[in-house]
Amino acid sequence: MKLLLQSAFALVLPLLASAASTSDDKKTKDPAPKPCTIRSPASGAFFDLSSLSLHPPKDTKDVKKGEVSESYHVKGQDYGANFTINFCAPVVEDLTNVEGVDRKLAQNVSAYYTIGKKSYSIGSVNSELVLRGSKLVLNYTNGSPCDSPSPKPKRQLAHGVQDLRSAKIIDDDDDDKSHKKKDVRRKNTIILLSCQKDPLGPKSPKATISFAGEMDCTYIFEAKSQAACAGIETTPQQLGPGGVFGVIMLIAILVYIVGGCVYQRTVQHQRGWRQLPNYSMWAGIWSFLADTFIILTSSCARFLPGRRGYSRVSLDGNSNIRGRHAEDENRLIDNLDEEWDD
CATH class of the missing domain: 2.70.130.10 (Mannose-6-phosphate receptor binding domain)
Known part of the structure; x- marks a missing residue:
């Protein structure tokens, strides 16, 4: 963990130093005024x-x-x-x-x-x-x-x-x-x-x-x-506070991913997707999102109108016919049994 923190600081500190140097250069250099x-x-x-x-x-x-x-x-x-x-x-x-x-x-x-x-x-x-x-x-x-x-x-x-x-x-x-x-x-x-x-x-x-x-x-x-009326000059900046914060966050994410992969591969001897840092946590989050999506889609599907028509009637008719055939078969079996007994 100390190695990860040291690598993160090693990447972030040069960026802050470059940002400070650019701000100092802007202060020292007096640009030509704009027209009017x-x-x-x-x-x-x-x-x-x-x-x-x-x-x-x-x-x-x-x-x-x-x-x-x-x-x-x-x-x-x-x-x-x-x-x-x-x-x-x-x-x-x-x-x-x-x-x-x-x-x-x-x-x-x-x-x-x-x-x-x-x-x-x-x-x-x-x-x-x-x-x-x-x-x-x-x-x-x-x-x-x-x-x-x-x-x-x-x-x-x-x-x-x-x-x-x-x-x-x-x-x-x-x-x-x-x-x-x-x-x-x-x-x-x-x-x-x-x-x-x-x-x-x-x-x-x-x-x-x-x-x-x-x-x-x-x-x-x-x-x-x-x-x-007197106002405040708005000078265009190459990298504002929001940009510096975004770059720092991007570097931190890269350090987290790369450092975690190296640690999982070399120390824990993991392979495949399990090399990612905190794989079990991310896998649980992914499964939770997938289950939530399935639940939402299935609940929405209930509100869709079902197919109703002559197919239901025909199925009911077939069931009655099948019932009659079963009764005839039972009677035939009973008659055969009686003849066999005689």
Whole structure:
């Protein structure tokens, strides 16, 4: 028995050590963040806005869950134009002719507005989030040129947003200062996201977006959503606690079977099925199950309707005929006996 326990521990301990090493490797290695997600370096809170991304349906007839035909629409109020926005993804609408943007790059537009028959991009797709205090910031750059006409003069920004222009806008273009005059200024978009734990209703949109204002070719929006609330990051694990427990149980069963067979064969000198450990117990369990099955099937067979018909009547008639033949035979024997006596 000690030999079996030692062999079991010898098989289980390397597995636990490998599981611990994999967990340590996961802690040491910091994987790259997923698109449209961010982790707060101060509090460790995790934010995931991927649920706000809208995707066009692959098949217009069969629209699956999460696929829509329109992006988020935002009223421009006194700006004179309404806006169309998507989060961390291009807009769902098919844009082919965007002012100041190549047709190939028009498929990457994440925010735009339309004046007449012309569409103006206010930023291309970006999936990197930034934390500014308690708010998430999503920045779109490389829109249409700033010399594009605006429907109305610049709108004054809402309260608490005017100081955003003092902050540096995230832009992938790091050009030299000497070439600033030659470069074309393009429209940008800043989306400020805040947490909204209680949705307005079951059919309410995933995010409530409002236009805050425009200043120096930068369009600022405020969005409230439940997705902007801090959560817990769920990292996919190769082997979870349930998997580790299952592997340990499998190893224990294998050790029990193999060790028991070796013991029964070498020490008890058993052969055939009797080599299995605790053969008498397992044989008793099997016979009990077999007897239970037979009892159940026989009890169920009693409820089946029996065959009744003319066969029963014919059998009864044959029995009467057989009785008459027996009486005749007895009389014949008695007569023969009397004649023999005479």
